[in-house]
Amino acid sequence: MRFKRVMQSVVVGVVALWFSAVAFAGEQPVAIFHSFNEKYADVEKYVCSLAKQGYSHIQIAPAQKSNPAGEWWARYQPVDYSVIEGRGTEQELKRLIVRAHRCKIKVIADVVFNHMASMPEYQDLNYPQFGPEDFHPPCDINYQDGTRDTEVDCWLGGLPDLDLSRKKVRDIHQAHIKKLLKLGIDGFRFDAAKHMSPEIVKSYIDYIDSQSKGKTWNYLEVIEDGDTSAERYNWIAAVTDFLLYNSMKGAFSFGGDLRTLAVPPAVNDPRSVTFGQNHDTIRALNANAINPYNDPADSYLATAYVLARENGTPLVLAQDNLAVPYIKYGVAFRRIMRQRGAEGKGVRENVLAVTNSPTVLVMERGAEGFFVVNKGAEKFDVPTLDLTFTNLEGCYRELRNNFTVAVERRADYKKYVTRWGTWTRGGMEVQARDALYFIREPWEKCK
Structure with a gap:
């Protein structure tokens, strides 16, 4: 699927002042915009608007010559690594x-090294760069047999599986990496990493580090199964956090309880790539989608949640950045929290037990900001909100709607929300199916 339109609106007001910083070489991204299957020339037209929203990185479609079929999955069926073709020429990528x-x-390249294209003209396994001797014999993967032999050595969905133990194969892949680095690529996503042995993946990451002098940021697609855990790979680089995705899917879906996200099951790594949905979990893109949402709007609220967190590296699909207005403000919020943390201010994430609601979640980021999401079909409206046992105090401004909230300590030493938009009301009001991001401001802003 192609996404021809991308939100190019600029976050207004003082928020824009926070966007001047950029992730240092090799630094964990603030947030990654996934341009998915878009042409490089089209991405070039809007990439600068992403900086204004707060993104630090963009992930592009695989660059190598691939199956020419028009569907997105064809980009993940390589034909020739020596040629950049499909989503654009080498010059367009540059x-x-x-x-x-x-x-x-910064730009992250998607690389596909586990397998090659399954096309009639290559049924004899003679590709421009490889011959039959460079592949494992055909066999089926068993994800529950207690070993990882079939995951690593067998064919993924009928795609010819490269024998990565062969130096020739690794040399061809390394030449592709080197070409991308020379073009200026700043990081890599390794597709189907769990179908490659950890030792081989580590050798590729080591090569990237040596060629880039450690300046790239890399991550691995690892979809856990009965034989594979994230811990087999996250010692090498960051991994995709499908554990957190499954936790959020249960919580944000109809009948789920957001209170389960107080301490959600997740990969034990603050670098892990988090997402409300990705191209593998969307039924409209993938007939074999992984645990897809029944209602896409639930996934947008989950995306809002991952952007509010301190931990993780959020990945946002291009179509989701367009879908609802609060996502781009979540990117802005994350950028601001990252910068305030760098200034030595406390920005630890903490889900607060102040509403005791299955449909409303409140998360503080130290005293510097907070996030509220209401997944319910009705407006959430309470006249009083006690924040005594929280770090929140002072004046806060909501980024999208630009209204202020005051948290004050009263004579009884308890803290309450005394202003929600105006001094005529306290408590909290959140519209149905909405997410709000608040940043701390000088007290004068609330007067």
Whole structure:
């Protein structure tokens, strides 16, 4: 699927002042915009708007020559690593990278090294760079047999499985990596990493580190199964956090309880790539979608949640950035919290037990900000909100709607929300199916 339109609106007001910083070389991204299957020339047109929203990185479609079928999955069926073709030429990719760097956006390349294309003309396994000797014999994967032999050595969905123990194969992959680095690529996503042995993946990451002098940020697609856990790979690089995705899917779906996210099951790594949904979990994109949402709006609220957290590296699909207005403000909130944390201010995430509601979640980020999400079909409205046992105190401004909230300590030493938009009301009011982001401001802003 192609996404031809991308939100190019600029976050207004003083929020824009926070966007001047950029992730240092190799630093964990603030948030990654996934341009998915878009052409490089199209991405070049809007990439600078992402910096204004607060993104630090953009992830692009695989660059190598692939199956020419028009569907997105064809990009994940390589034909020839020596040629950049499909989503754009080598020159178009270079122009995208140059423009992104001018706007302080870094570019992550998606690489597919586990397998090759399944096409009639290659049924004898003679590709431009590989021959039959470079592949494992055909066999089926068993995800529950107690070993990882079939996951690593067998064919994924009928795609010819490369024998990565062969130096020739690794050399061809490394040449592709080197070409992308010379073009200016700042990091890599490894597709189907769990179908490659950890030792081989580590050798590729080591090569990237040596060629880039440690300046890239890399992550691995690891979808856990009965034989594979994230811990087999997250010692090498960050991994995709499908554990957290499944936790959020249960909580944000109809009948789920947001209180289960107070301490959600997740990969034990603050670098892990988190997402409300990705291209593998969307039924409209993938007939074999992984635990898809029945209502896409639930996934947008989950995306809002991952953007509010301190931990994780949020990945946001291009279509989701367009879908609802609060997502781009979540990116802005995350950028601001990252910067305030760098200034030595406390921004630890903590889900607060102040509403005791299955449909409303409140998360503080130290005293510097807070996040509220209401997944319910009705407006959440309470006249009094006791925040005594929280870090919140002072004046806060909501980024999207630009209204202020005051948290004050009263004579009884308890803290309450005394202003929600105006001094005529306290407590909290959140519209149905909405998410709000608040940043701390000088007290004068609440007067």
